Amino acid sequence: MTQRNEKSLTIIGAGLAGALLATLMARQGWQVAVYEKRGDPRVKGYEGGRSINLALAERGRHALRQANADDAVMAQAVMMRGRMVHSLDGRTQLQRYGRDDSEVIWSVHRGDLNITLLNLAEQAGASLCFHRRLDDVDFDAGVARFVDDRDDGHHDIGFESLIGADGAGSSLRAAMMRNTDLGERTDFLDHSYKELEIPPAADGDFMIEPNALHIWPRGHYMCIALPNDEKTFTVTLFLPNHGDPGFDSIRSGDDAMALFQRDFADAVPLIPRLRSDWESNPPGLLATLYLDRWHIDSRAVLLGDAAHAMVPFHGQGMNCAFEDCVALANHLLAGTDRAQAFAAFERQRQPDARAIQHMALENYLEMRDKVDNPDFLLQRELERS
Ligand code: FAD
Structure with missing residues (x-):
């Protein structure tokens, strides 16, 4: 299959950004082909493999509204009106994000969100090609090579621009x-x-307050939990790689249980599979990716995590990727030369992405070390009033 059309786009990756961009462009009559290395999650279930749920903020919702995707996504979202801080002695305190429920964030399931966006992209007319892993690109010839990992088969596709x-x-x-x-x-x-996971309670309801982002701040490390609409919570423990406690010293499920009993005691009865989850779920790495350039003339441009991956502590990586989609779509639809559109997109979004990357790093300190500090909380109240 070869695409040679002024209004055609070849998107690599049918994750969150790829599916949203495909919807935005296909709705405007563009011929959009999306190539995804994994199988179709609507057929075999989602195999994303990381962060089961995500915090969706107004930035991301604004982008979803541009693709008429907000209603479908919000149907499965759980509201989080603030941080529920769990002290070492078991006390809890809700710190609202805003003055009332007009200023909240939402917890969405990554797999459900991806499937919703894929359905919308397909309804808009985008063609979705699964089991196509981008392997190499000949930029001079305008040919991208994809591999089907099931049989190592090669597929060469001609392109105008790769996203x-x-x-x-x-x-x-x-x-x-x-x-x-x-x-x-x-x-x-x-x-x-x-x-790790907090399952539903015996009566089928949530085990703890559902409308909050739970945090167990412990200085150099922390645990958080976000609600899922099937009444579970995804718990994420962030820990140094080295030291006490650190991933190099907490090796077994028993070590993890001892750490939780000491530092997160009120969470222990909530996580019945703590030992086995610990041993079967590999630790995930955290990094910030900086690029000086996001595009090569009219032939290729990067967006979302491919351009500016960030640490997750501000809960803004997906939100920022969604904003990228709207910005890139607007530049492409403005009808300028494609190289100019890519350059203008990069100029617009690079400073914003850098700022959010910086805030994400700063927020780790705030979440793990400051949210239970009375001086910090007083300062925050004074700033708000
Ligand atoms: P991805 O979602 O990673 O999608 C990339 C897609 O490309 C995937 O489908 C993949 O299979 C496919 N692909 C990869 N390689 C190839 C290839 N060679 N060929 C074809 N296809 C390929 N963000 C928030 O906004 N809020 C949060 O609360 C939040 N929490 C997070 C928690 C954790 C622990 C982590 C790690 C991240 C979190 N993020 C959060 C960040 C968020 O997950 C990312 O910013 C977001 O997924 C980026 O979307 P993307 O489409 O750019 O990339």
Whole structure:
């Protein structure tokens, strides 16, 4: 299949950004083809493998509204009106995000969200091609090579422009780097994360307050829990890689149980599979990706995590990726030359992405160390009044 059309787009990655951008462009009559390395999650179930739920904020909802996707997404979202801080002695305190429920954030299930956006993209007319992993790109010939990992089969596709929505480990970015120096730098955080689960209560309801983002701040480390609409919570423990406690010292499920009994005692009865979840879920790495350049003339551009992956502490990576989609769509639809559209997109979004990356790093300190500090809370109230 070859695409040679002024209004055609080849998107790599049918994750959150790829599916939203496909919807935005296909709705405007563009011919959009999306290539995704995994199988169709609507057929085999979601195999995303990380962060089961995500905090959706107004920035992201604004972008979803542009694609008429907000209603479908919000039908499955759980409202979080503030942080529920769990002190070491078991006391809890709700700190609202705003004055009332008009200023809240929402918890959405990554897999359900992805499926909703894929359905919308397909309804808008985008063509979705699964089991197509981008392997290499010949930018001079305008040909991208995809591999089907089930049988190692190769598929060569002609393209006008490639849009890289293929996440933090972007293969398009790697291919672009082989052609042009993008000025890539990745700063790994010396902390990683592990996901656990709070199941529903015996009566089928939530075990703890559902309309809050729960935080167990413990200085150098912390646990958080976000609600899912099937009445579970996804718990994420963020811990240094080294030290006490650190991922190098908490090796077994028993070690993890001892840590929780000491530092997160009120969470222990909520996580019945703590030991087995600990042993079966691998720790996830955390990093910030900086690029000096996001595009190569009219031939390729990156967005979302492929352009600016960030640590998750501000809950803004997806929200920022959604904003990228609207910005890139607007530049493409403005009808200027494609290279100019990509350059204008990069100029607009790069400073915003840098600012959010910085805030995300700062917020780790605030969440793990300051949200239970009376001086910090007083200062925050004074700033608000
Ligand atoms: P992805 O969602 O990673 O999608 C990339 C897609 O490309 C995937 O479908 C993948 O299979 C596909 N792909 C990869 N390689 C190839 C290839 N070679 N060929 C074809 N397809 C390919 N953000 C928030 O806004 N709020 C939160 O609360 C939040 N919490 C987070 C918690 C954790 C622990 C983590 C790790 C991240 C969190 N984020 C959060 C960030 C958010 O997950 C990302 O910013 C978001 O997923 C980026 O979307 P994306 O479409 O750019 O990339």
